[in-house]
Amino acid sequence: MNSTSKKFAGALTALALAAGAAGPVAAQDDTFKIGVITFLSGQAAESFGVPAWNGGKVLVDMLNEGGKLPAPYDQKGFGGMNIEVVLVDEAGGATKQVQEFRNLVQREEVDAVVGYVSSGDCLAVPPVADELKAFTILYDCGTPRVFEDNTFEYVFRTAAHATMDNVSLARYLKSRDVAIESFAGLNQDYAWGQDSWADFTGAMAQLYPDAVVKTALFPKFGAGQYGTEISALLRERPTLVHSSNWGGDLQGFVIQATARGLHERSQIVLSAGDHVIPQLQQKMPEGIYLGARGVNGLAAKARGGELQELTDTLWDAYEAEFGVFPVQAPFRMWQALLGLKTAVEKAMAENGGKKPTNEELAAAMKGLSWDAPSGRIEMALADGHQAIQPNAIGTTKWNAEKGAMELIDIEYFDSRCVNPPAGVKSADWIAQGFPGAQCD
């Protein structure tokens, strides 16, 4: 027994020493160190994590060089400081992410954390961020619960939550006067799919009170095979089929549904469908209504206006580097990093040019608004911690000349048209018929 405990003692000491030896490398004053967490493996890597970080890398490189972007983003790095990145894989669940978050803050001593695609991670990390007083930006995840169920001091989400995705779809249908007698849904069986369907049916109940819900299908997350579900949808003949699927699940559904002619019988609407266009190309049927969770990807490119230069600069750099055009994920990473840049520079203007503390950063970020390729981002909800942004829905059309999928009939929705006003929970806002919505 004794020798066992000695062994145990030895091992623990060794671990303690190893822990001590691998001490943190604190960032210098001329460097701003950010921890970036996004999916580098697993299902969400190909659709969101990897493109997001590809976009992030392009932007960070351009910022570190300085003067590559149009004003107000022409200053080098963050307020002149070089940006250093510690990249972490988001795969592995919320347990692992909380651990990794602590490691980033306490071991790597990053100045800010930017991350999280998964809603579960976005719910698990903020309490820890507040406990450690660590400035944190949630850049992608959708669930409105983060700030509707809780308040946080040091946590900000620079992307609109998921409510606008489905509200915009319903508004698009209404404004184009699409007649809808009945609709059905095919969504992944986890929080994202369940919430999206609830939002969509809620919004439809307001705008199309007479439309009948035919069937709500919830195949397993990652199912990939939708033979049975497509048969059910073909048999039910709804006017419209809604899906919030993403990634491989969306590709699988679209390919299998098209092969059996579902898109000819029913109008297909996809709340987050833009990101599979580069992979599917002409396998994506024409006439699908789809969104990109913001004015992202093709909708941003087609928008024009004063943000065109910023959008084109990043778009071209991304396309040149990776040989594919940027879809929604890099746009959300860009708006997060540009927001962080704006906040850092604002805080530095106030503190006399020193590297800002977490408190100064949080104060600067609160209620901030800035321009990104995806439009004007305003931290308008949850006491300045939750962003709202404009959204766009378009219709797919194959351009045979260019050999590329295009979006036509794009409708742009104002932030305040498709996002709830401050202090109202999204579910209540939809159920009450969008009070306070400002649409033009």
Place this chain on the structure above:
Amino acid sequence: MRTNLMLSAVGAFVLLAAGAVLLPDWAMFLCAMALAKGLVSLGIVGMMRGGLVSFGQGLYYCLGAYTATLVAGQLGVSDIFLLTLLSAGVCLVVGALFGPLLAGYRGIFFAMLSLALSMVLYGTLAKLTVLGGTDGLNIGAPTFFGWDPEGRALQTALYLYVAVLVVVAGTLMRIYFDSEQGLITLATRDNELRVEYLGASVRTVMSYNYVFGAVLGGIGGTIAALALGHVDPEFAFWTTSGEFVFVAILAGYLSVPAVFVAAIILEMVRSFSNLYFPNTWQLALGIFLLIVIVVLPNGLGSLVRRRKGDAT
């Protein structure tokens, strides 16, 4: 023997407690989580001694975590001792229900049945949107008899609490392993039929092992939930259970402390490989696991026993 055991227990506690002073914040958290998971794996080791591997300890890990979260959220209880007791109680009851049922099965059937039970819980929780569905629920920081620490004090208190639990649970399990029942478990591993002919009930012994595993799983889950501040159905997912099994295999069934050392090593390797090889950390982890299995087929515990030259 008993004196030695007590001395080892005190020694182990002193050592773990030293960690509370020496370890940096992140490492203390990592160790607290590893020790909590080690508790769950200790339950598996108890069954492994009898030649059974449960691939469903996530059931109790998750049950304990959700019990604590729901009690804390709905009834406003935040006392860590009360929460641990309640979760352990719930897991004891559920374990006592399933234990005798599962104790009749061996090998792959036992593994698959235990896995099935945990996946039923996973599926149910993922569907229950009132409990947050797949996104899970948050749980506030625990209090200790009314004391409500924050920051480093909270982490230290939590770590010391886990350390106490680990030492107590480890000592009790050692006593149990060396008891008549525990030795019968070991004999079952060699020849179940002969044990039955000698007049012992293998089924009863296995039920006991299962129930102990359930209680340890519940305690581990409670600590993990309180340390993380968040629970989700992933706690009951098979990959989580698989991780517990892996720690048990890494440790082997010969030594109790080895379980906790194995748990800490696994967490360390994962954490650093994740940082230094963000794109290939699974590969790094996999290679490490392969090497351990090839070099130490009987687990870390065999290192100690081999030197002692006795094959208990």
